[in-house]
Amino acid sequence: MQAIVLVGGEGTRLRPLTYSVPKPMVPLLDRPFMEHVLLRLRDAGIAEVILAAGYLPEAIQRHFGDGREIGLRLHYVVEEVPLGTAGALKNVESLITGAFFVFNGDVLTSLDLGAMREFHRSKGGIGTLHLTPVEDPTAFGCVEHDGEGCVARFVEKPRAHEVTTNLINAGTYLLEREVLAAIPAGRNVSIERETFPTLIAANGRKLFAYATGDYWIDIGKPENYLKANVDILQGNIPLHTVGTTAPHVPVKSPSFVGLGSSVEGRAEVGPNTVLGRNCRVSSGARVSGSVLWDDVSVDRDAVIEGAILAGGVHVGAGAHIGRGAVVGHGEEIAPGVVIPAGARVPTPA
Numbered sequence: 354m355q356a357i358v359l360v361g362g363e364g365t366r367l368r369p370l371t372y373s374v375p376k377p378m379v380p381l382l383d384r385p386f387m388e389h390v391l392l393r394l395r396d397a398g399i400a401e402v403i404l405a406a407g408y409l410p411e412a413i414q415r416h417f418g419d420g421r422e423i424g425l426r427l428h429y430v431v432e433e434v435p436l437g438t439a440g441a442l443k444n445v446e447s448l449i450t451g452a453f454f455v456f457n458g459d460v461l462t463s464l465d466l467g468a469m470r471e472f473h474r475s476k477g478g479i480g481t482l483h484l485t486p487v488e489d490p491t492a493f494g495c496v497e498h499d500g501e502g503c504v505a506r507f508v509e510k511p512r513a514h515e516v517t518t519n520l521i522n523a524g525t526y527l528l529e530r531e532v533l534a535a536i537p538a539g540r541n542v543s544i545e546r547e548t549f550p551t552l553i554a555a556n557g558r559k560l561f562a563y564a565t566g567d568y569w570i571d572i573g574k575p576e577n578y579l580k581a582n583v584d585i586l587q588g589n590i591p592l593h594t595v596g597t598t599a600p601h602v603p604v605k606s607p608s609f610v611g612l613g614s615s616v617e618g619r620a621e622v623g624p625n626t627v628l629g630r631n632c633r634v635s636s637g638a639r640v641s642g643s644v645l646w647d648d649v650s651v652d653r654d655a656v657i658e659g660a661i662l663a664g665g666v667h668v669g670a671g672a673h674i675g676r677g678a679v680v681g682h683g684e685e686i687a688p689g690v691v692i693p694a695g696a697r698v699p700t701p702a
Protein backbone atom coordinates (compact mmCIF):
# COMPACT_ATOMS: atom_id res chain seq x y z
CA MET A 354 0.00 0.00 0.00
CA GLN A 355 1.17 3.57 -0.71
CA ALA A 356 1.21 6.49 1.68
CA ILE A 357 1.51 10.23 1.22
CA VAL A 358 2.96 12.24 4.07
CA LEU A 359 2.22 15.96 4.05
CA VAL A 360 5.41 17.76 5.04
CA GLY A 361 5.09 21.04 3.16
CA GLY A 362 3.98 23.33 5.99
CA GLU A 363 6.23 26.12 7.26
CA GLY A 364 5.89 25.15 10.90
CA THR A 365 4.95 28.73 11.81
CA ARG A 366 3.81 27.87 15.33
CA LEU A 367 7.17 26.23 16.11
CA ARG A 368 9.21 29.32 15.23
CA PRO A 369 12.06 30.07 15.85
CA LEU A 370 12.84 26.31 15.83
CA THR A 371 11.59 25.96 12.25
CA TYR A 372 13.75 28.78 10.88
CA SER A 373 16.65 26.32 10.68
CA VAL A 374 14.85 22.97 10.47
CA PRO A 375 11.54 21.99 8.82
CA LYS A 376 8.94 20.65 11.25
CA PRO A 377 9.36 16.97 10.22
CA MET A 378 13.06 17.17 11.09
CA VAL A 379 12.80 18.50 14.66
CA PRO A 380 14.43 15.88 16.83
CA LEU A 381 12.52 13.56 19.10
CA LEU A 382 15.13 12.01 21.37
CA ASP A 383 17.72 10.38 19.14
CA ARG A 384 16.32 11.02 15.66
CA PRO A 385 14.18 13.37 13.60
CA PHE A 386 10.48 13.29 14.38
CA MET A 387 9.69 12.07 10.83
CA GLU A 388 11.90 9.02 11.25
CA HIS A 389 9.72 7.74 14.11
CA VAL A 390 6.68 8.24 11.88
CA LEU A 391 8.22 6.53 8.84
CA LEU A 392 9.41 3.56 10.90
CA ARG A 393 5.86 3.10 12.16
CA LEU A 394 4.60 3.07 8.57
CA ARG A 395 7.23 0.54 7.56
CA ASP A 396 6.32 -1.68 10.51
CA ALA A 397 2.66 -1.50 9.44
CA GLY A 398 3.60 -2.99 6.06
CA ILE A 399 3.71 0.20 3.98
CA ALA A 400 6.53 -0.08 1.44
CA GLU A 401 6.28 3.13 -0.55
CA VAL A 402 5.93 6.67 0.78
CA ILE A 403 5.53 9.92 -1.12
CA LEU A 404 6.72 12.96 0.80
CA ALA A 405 4.79 16.03 -0.35
CA ALA A 406 7.26 18.75 0.59
CA GLY A 407 7.75 22.46 0.05
CA TYR A 408 9.48 24.20 2.93
CA LEU A 409 13.20 23.34 3.38
CA PRO A 410 12.81 20.03 1.50
CA GLU A 411 16.59 19.52 1.17
CA ALA A 412 16.93 18.85 4.89
CA ILE A 413 14.45 15.99 4.63
CA GLN A 414 15.97 14.59 1.45
CA ARG A 415 19.51 14.78 2.80
CA HIS A 416 18.60 12.72 5.86
CA PHE A 417 16.40 10.02 4.33
CA GLY A 418 17.70 9.76 0.76
CA ASP A 419 15.80 7.10 -1.18
CA GLY A 420 14.69 5.51 2.10
CA ARG A 421 16.62 2.27 1.62
CA GLU A 422 18.34 2.56 5.01
CA ILE A 423 15.01 2.53 6.83
CA GLY A 424 13.46 -0.09 4.58
CA LEU A 425 11.15 2.16 2.55
CA ARG A 426 10.91 3.44 -1.01
CA LEU A 427 10.68 7.23 -0.69
CA HIS A 428 9.66 9.74 -3.36
CA TYR A 429 9.93 13.48 -2.90
CA VAL A 430 7.58 15.85 -4.64
CA VAL A 431 8.41 19.47 -3.93
CA GLU A 432 5.80 22.19 -4.40
CA GLU A 433 7.07 25.48 -5.85
CA VAL A 434 4.20 27.25 -4.11
CA PRO A 435 2.21 25.58 -1.31
CA LEU A 436 -0.70 23.65 -2.84
CA GLY A 437 -2.59 23.04 0.40
CA THR A 438 -3.41 19.72 2.04
CA ALA A 439 -5.56 18.47 -0.90
CA GLY A 440 -3.63 20.24 -3.68
CA ALA A 441 -0.57 18.35 -2.47
CA LEU A 442 -2.41 15.05 -3.06
CA LYS A 443 -3.65 16.09 -6.51
CA ASN A 444 -0.06 17.03 -7.35
CA VAL A 445 1.12 13.42 -6.87
CA GLU A 446 -1.89 11.78 -8.57
CA SER A 447 0.26 10.21 -11.31
CA LEU A 448 2.22 8.26 -8.68
CA ILE A 449 -0.86 6.81 -6.97
CA THR A 450 -2.03 3.38 -8.08
CA GLY A 451 -4.90 2.53 -5.71
CA ALA A 452 -6.29 3.27 -2.26
CA PHE A 453 -3.70 5.14 -0.20
CA PHE A 454 -2.99 6.44 3.29
CA VAL A 455 -2.43 10.15 3.97
CA PHE A 456 -0.62 11.40 7.05
CA ASN A 457 -0.25 14.90 8.39
CA GLY A 458 3.48 15.13 8.91
CA ASP A 459 3.35 16.42 12.47
CA VAL A 460 1.26 13.73 14.17
CA LEU A 461 2.56 11.01 16.45
CA THR A 462 0.07 8.26 17.21
CA SER A 463 -0.06 4.61 18.18
CA LEU A 464 -3.01 4.04 15.80
CA ASP A 465 -3.11 0.50 14.38
CA LEU A 466 -3.06 1.06 10.60
CA GLY A 467 -3.97 -2.56 9.86
CA ALA A 468 -7.11 -2.27 11.96
CA MET A 469 -8.01 1.00 10.23
CA ARG A 470 -7.59 -0.69 6.84
CA GLU A 471 -9.92 -3.51 7.94
CA PHE A 472 -12.48 -0.95 9.09
CA HIS A 473 -12.23 0.89 5.77
CA ARG A 474 -12.76 -2.33 3.80
CA SER A 475 -15.74 -3.36 5.90
CA LYS A 476 -17.46 0.03 5.38
CA GLY A 477 -16.74 0.29 1.66
CA GLY A 478 -16.68 4.10 1.73
CA ILE A 479 -14.74 6.52 -0.43
CA GLY A 480 -12.52 7.28 2.52
CA THR A 481 -11.95 6.78 6.25
CA LEU A 482 -10.81 9.50 8.65
CA HIS A 483 -9.09 8.71 11.93
CA LEU A 484 -10.62 10.70 14.80
CA THR A 485 -9.36 11.33 18.30
CA PRO A 486 -10.98 13.06 21.28
CA VAL A 487 -9.44 16.34 22.53
CA GLU A 488 -10.41 18.80 25.24
CA ASP A 489 -10.47 21.87 22.99
CA PRO A 490 -11.35 21.16 19.34
CA THR A 491 -11.02 24.82 18.22
CA ALA A 492 -7.42 24.29 17.03
CA PHE A 493 -8.42 21.29 14.90
CA GLY A 494 -10.98 19.96 12.44
CA CYS A 495 -14.20 19.06 14.26
CA VAL A 496 -15.86 15.94 12.80
CA GLU A 497 -19.45 14.87 13.40
CA HIS A 498 -20.63 11.41 12.44
CA ASP A 499 -23.94 9.57 12.54
CA GLY A 500 -24.87 6.27 14.20
CA GLU A 501 -23.36 4.22 11.37
CA GLY A 502 -20.02 6.01 11.56
CA CYS A 503 -20.74 8.06 8.46
CA VAL A 504 -19.13 11.52 8.50
CA ALA A 505 -21.92 14.08 8.63
CA ARG A 506 -20.03 17.36 9.07
CA PHE A 507 -16.44 18.65 8.99
CA VAL A 508 -15.68 22.09 10.45
CA GLU A 509 -12.03 23.19 10.33
CA LYS A 510 -10.88 25.37 13.26
CA PRO A 511 -14.43 25.85 14.61
CA ARG A 512 -15.20 28.81 16.80
CA ALA A 513 -16.15 27.85 20.35
CA HIS A 514 -19.89 28.10 19.65
CA GLU A 515 -19.53 25.86 16.57
CA VAL A 516 -18.05 22.96 18.56
CA THR A 517 -20.56 20.11 18.67
CA THR A 518 -18.27 17.17 19.48
CA ASN A 519 -14.86 16.62 21.08
CA LEU A 520 -13.86 14.27 18.25
CA ILE A 521 -11.42 15.84 15.83
CA ASN A 522 -9.68 14.95 12.60
CA ALA A 523 -6.53 13.18 13.78
CA GLY A 524 -4.68 13.66 10.48
CA THR A 525 -4.62 10.07 9.15
CA TYR A 526 -6.83 9.23 6.17
CA LEU A 527 -7.33 6.14 4.07
CA LEU A 528 -8.70 7.30 0.72
CA GLU A 529 -9.83 5.59 -2.45
CA ARG A 530 -8.08 6.85 -5.56
CA GLU A 531 -11.35 8.40 -6.83
CA VAL A 532 -11.08 11.09 -4.11
CA LEU A 533 -8.39 12.67 -6.29
CA ALA A 534 -10.99 13.28 -8.99
CA ALA A 535 -12.82 15.58 -6.57
CA ILE A 536 -9.77 17.85 -6.13
CA PRO A 537 -9.27 20.65 -8.66
CA ALA A 538 -5.76 20.80 -10.16
CA GLY A 539 -3.38 23.73 -10.40
CA ARG A 540 -4.33 25.71 -7.31
CA ASN A 541 -4.16 25.62 -3.53
CA VAL A 542 -6.88 23.33 -2.14
CA SER A 543 -7.51 22.52 1.53
CA ILE A 544 -8.74 18.99 2.15
CA GLU A 545 -10.29 20.16 5.42
CA ARG A 546 -12.09 23.28 4.17
CA GLU A 547 -12.97 22.17 0.67
CA THR A 548 -12.56 18.50 -0.26
CA PHE A 549 -14.12 16.83 2.79
CA PRO A 550 -17.15 19.19 2.86
CA THR A 551 -17.61 18.59 -0.90
CA LEU A 552 -17.51 14.81 -0.47
CA ILE A 553 -19.93 14.97 2.47
CA ALA A 554 -22.41 17.05 0.46
CA ALA A 555 -22.15 14.85 -2.64
CA ASN A 556 -24.51 11.95 -3.21
CA GLY A 557 -21.74 9.46 -3.86
CA ARG A 558 -19.93 6.97 -1.65
CA LYS A 559 -19.63 8.03 1.96
CA LEU A 560 -16.75 9.13 4.16
CA PHE A 561 -16.40 7.16 7.39
CA ALA A 562 -15.10 8.09 10.81
CA TYR A 563 -12.74 5.79 12.70
CA ALA A 564 -12.45 7.06 16.26
CA THR A 565 -9.91 5.46 18.60
CA GLY A 566 -8.44 6.16 22.01
CA ASP A 567 -4.84 5.63 20.87
CA TYR A 568 -1.99 7.85 21.96
CA TRP A 569 -2.16 10.95 19.77
CA ILE A 570 -0.34 14.27 19.62
CA ASP A 571 0.26 17.00 17.02
CA ILE A 572 3.77 18.36 17.71
CA GLY A 573 3.11 21.59 15.80
CA LYS A 574 3.13 23.82 18.92
CA PRO A 575 6.08 24.13 21.36
CA GLU A 576 4.12 22.90 24.37
CA ASN A 577 2.99 19.81 22.46
CA TYR A 578 6.46 19.16 21.09
CA LEU A 579 7.81 19.29 24.63
CA LYS A 580 5.01 17.02 25.82
CA ALA A 581 5.77 14.44 23.10
CA ASN A 582 9.37 14.27 24.34
CA VAL A 583 8.29 13.83 27.93
CA ASP A 584 5.64 11.26 26.98
CA ILE A 585 8.30 9.14 25.30
CA LEU A 586 10.61 9.47 28.32
CA GLN A 587 7.79 8.40 30.60
CA GLY A 588 6.96 5.41 28.41
CA ASN A 589 3.52 6.66 27.42
CA ILE A 590 4.16 6.02 23.71
CA PRO A 591 5.03 2.54 22.53
CA LEU A 592 8.00 3.63 20.41
CA HIS A 593 10.61 0.95 20.01
CA THR A 594 12.88 3.05 17.86
CA VAL A 595 14.55 5.02 20.62
CA GLY A 596 18.27 4.30 20.98
CA THR A 597 20.17 4.05 24.20
CA THR A 598 21.04 6.99 26.36
CA ALA A 599 24.73 7.89 26.66
CA PRO A 600 26.25 5.79 29.47
CA HIS A 601 27.85 7.15 32.65
CA VAL A 602 26.23 10.57 32.50
CA PRO A 603 24.60 11.47 35.83
CA VAL A 604 20.97 12.52 35.19
CA LYS A 605 17.67 12.20 37.02
CA SER A 606 15.39 9.79 35.23
CA PRO A 607 13.46 9.76 33.09
CA SER A 608 15.90 11.58 30.81
CA PHE A 609 17.76 10.91 27.60
CA VAL A 610 21.33 11.91 26.84
CA GLY A 611 22.69 11.79 23.30
CA LEU A 612 26.13 10.46 22.45
CA GLY A 613 29.06 12.72 23.20
CA SER A 614 27.21 14.85 25.78
CA SER A 615 28.68 15.56 29.18
CA VAL A 616 27.29 16.69 32.53
CA GLU A 617 29.72 17.95 35.17
CA GLY A 618 29.60 16.55 38.67
CA ARG A 619 27.74 19.35 40.44
CA ALA A 620 25.29 19.98 37.62
CA GLU A 621 21.71 18.71 37.87
CA VAL A 622 20.04 17.36 34.73
CA GLY A 623 16.52 15.91 34.70
CA PRO A 624 13.98 14.66 35.27
CA ASN A 625 12.03 14.74 31.97
CA THR A 626 14.96 16.15 30.04
CA VAL A 627 16.50 15.40 26.66
CA LEU A 628 20.05 16.35 25.75
CA GLY A 629 21.00 15.92 22.09
CA ARG A 630 24.47 14.95 20.97
CA ASN A 631 27.59 16.76 22.10
CA CYS A 632 25.91 18.96 24.70
CA ARG A 633 27.81 20.23 27.73
CA VAL A 634 26.27 21.13 31.08
CA SER A 635 28.70 22.78 33.51
CA SER A 636 28.98 22.56 37.25
CA GLY A 637 26.16 24.15 39.27
CA ALA A 638 23.82 24.40 36.27
CA ARG A 639 20.30 22.95 36.49
CA VAL A 640 18.30 21.66 33.51
CA SER A 641 14.86 20.09 34.02
CA GLY A 642 11.77 19.33 31.92
CA SER A 643 13.61 20.65 28.87
CA VAL A 644 14.74 19.60 25.42
CA LEU A 645 18.20 20.65 24.26
CA TRP A 646 19.14 19.82 20.65
CA ASP A 647 22.68 18.96 19.54
CA ASP A 648 25.75 21.03 20.49
CA VAL A 649 24.12 23.10 23.23
CA SER A 650 26.41 24.34 25.98
CA VAL A 651 25.23 25.48 29.37
CA ASP A 652 27.72 27.39 31.51
CA ARG A 653 28.06 27.32 35.31
CA ASP A 654 25.01 27.98 37.48
CA ALA A 655 22.63 28.59 34.60
CA VAL A 656 19.05 27.36 35.10
CA ILE A 657 16.82 25.98 32.32
CA GLU A 658 13.29 24.96 33.25
CA GLY A 659 10.73 23.55 30.80
CA ALA A 660 12.36 25.14 27.76
CA ILE A 661 13.37 24.14 24.22
CA LEU A 662 16.84 25.09 22.96
CA ALA A 663 17.72 24.53 19.30
CA GLY A 664 21.10 23.33 18.09
CA GLY A 665 24.27 25.20 19.01
CA VAL A 666 22.71 27.49 21.63
CA HIS A 667 25.13 28.80 24.24
CA VAL A 668 23.76 29.71 27.66
CA GLY A 669 26.07 31.96 29.66
CA ALA A 670 26.89 31.50 33.34
CA GLY A 671 24.01 32.17 35.73
CA ALA A 672 21.48 32.85 32.95
CA HIS A 673 17.89 31.72 33.58
CA ILE A 674 15.59 30.37 30.89
CA GLY A 675 11.96 30.19 31.97
CA ARG A 676 9.21 27.68 31.41
CA GLY A 677 7.92 27.37 27.85
CA ALA A 678 10.70 29.54 26.40
CA VAL A 679 11.96 28.58 22.94
CA VAL A 680 15.47 29.53 21.83
CA GLY A 681 16.44 29.35 18.15
CA HIS A 682 19.49 27.91 16.45
CA GLY A 683 22.88 29.19 17.59
CA GLU A 684 21.58 31.94 19.91
CA GLU A 685 23.96 33.35 22.53
CA ILE A 686 22.32 33.89 25.91
CA ALA A 687 24.60 36.28 27.78
CA PRO A 688 25.68 35.51 31.38
CA GLY A 689 23.07 36.37 33.99
CA VAL A 690 20.33 37.18 31.47
CA VAL A 691 16.77 36.16 32.38
CA ILE A 692 14.63 34.82 29.51
CA PRO A 693 11.05 35.05 30.76
CA ALA A 694 8.59 32.16 30.65
CA GLY A 695 7.06 31.63 27.21
CA ALA A 696 9.54 33.95 25.43
CA ARG A 697 10.82 33.16 21.94
CA VAL A 698 14.41 34.09 21.09
CA PRO A 699 14.76 35.58 18.55
CA THR A 700 11.18 36.84 18.46
CA PRO A 701 9.52 35.55 15.27
CA ALA A 702 8.88 38.31 12.73
Ligand code: GDD
Nearest residue numbers: 359360361362405435436437441457458459493494522571
Ligand atom coordinates in the same frame (compact mmCIF):
# COMPACT_ATOMS: atom_id res chain seq x y z
N1 GDD B 1 2.72 19.46 0.90
C1 GDD B 1 2.06 20.33 1.64
N2 GDD B 1 1.59 21.48 1.06
N3 GDD B 1 1.88 20.08 2.96
C2 GDD B 1 1.20 20.99 3.68
C3 GDD B 1 0.70 22.19 3.15
C4 GDD B 1 0.92 22.45 1.74
O1 GDD B 1 0.53 23.47 1.17
N4 GDD B 1 0.09 22.88 4.13
C5 GDD B 1 0.20 22.13 5.25
N5 GDD B 1 0.88 21.00 4.98
C6 GDD B 1 1.18 19.90 5.92
C7 GDD B 1 1.89 20.35 7.17
O2 GDD B 1 3.30 20.26 6.98
C8 GDD B 1 1.40 19.35 8.19
O3 GDD B 1 2.17 18.18 8.20
C9 GDD B 1 0.00 19.00 7.71
O4 GDD B 1 -0.05 19.38 6.33
C10 GDD B 1 -1.10 19.70 8.49
O5 GDD B 1 -0.86 21.07 8.50
P1 GDD B 1 -0.86 21.90 9.86
O6 GDD B 1 -0.52 23.30 9.52
O7 GDD B 1 -0.06 21.21 10.89
O8 GDD B 1 -2.41 21.86 10.20
P2 GDD B 1 -3.12 21.92 11.63
O9 GDD B 1 -2.35 21.16 12.64
O10 GDD B 1 -3.44 23.33 11.94
O11 GDD B 1 -4.51 21.17 11.30
C11 GDD B 1 -4.52 19.92 10.65
O12 GDD B 1 -4.18 18.88 11.54
C12 GDD B 1 -5.10 18.68 12.64
C13 GDD B 1 -4.60 17.49 13.44
O13 GDD B 1 -3.36 17.76 13.94
C14 GDD B 1 -5.93 19.68 10.06
O14 GDD B 1 -5.88 18.54 9.26
C15 GDD B 1 -6.96 19.52 11.19
O15 GDD B 1 -8.23 19.19 10.61
C16 GDD B 1 -6.52 18.41 12.12
O16 GDD B 1 -7.45 18.30 13.22
Ligand code: MG
Nearest residue numbers: 457459571573
Ligand atom coordinates in the same frame (compact mmCIF):
# COMPACT_ATOMS: atom_id res chain seq x y z
MG1 MG C 1 -0.50 20.34 12.75
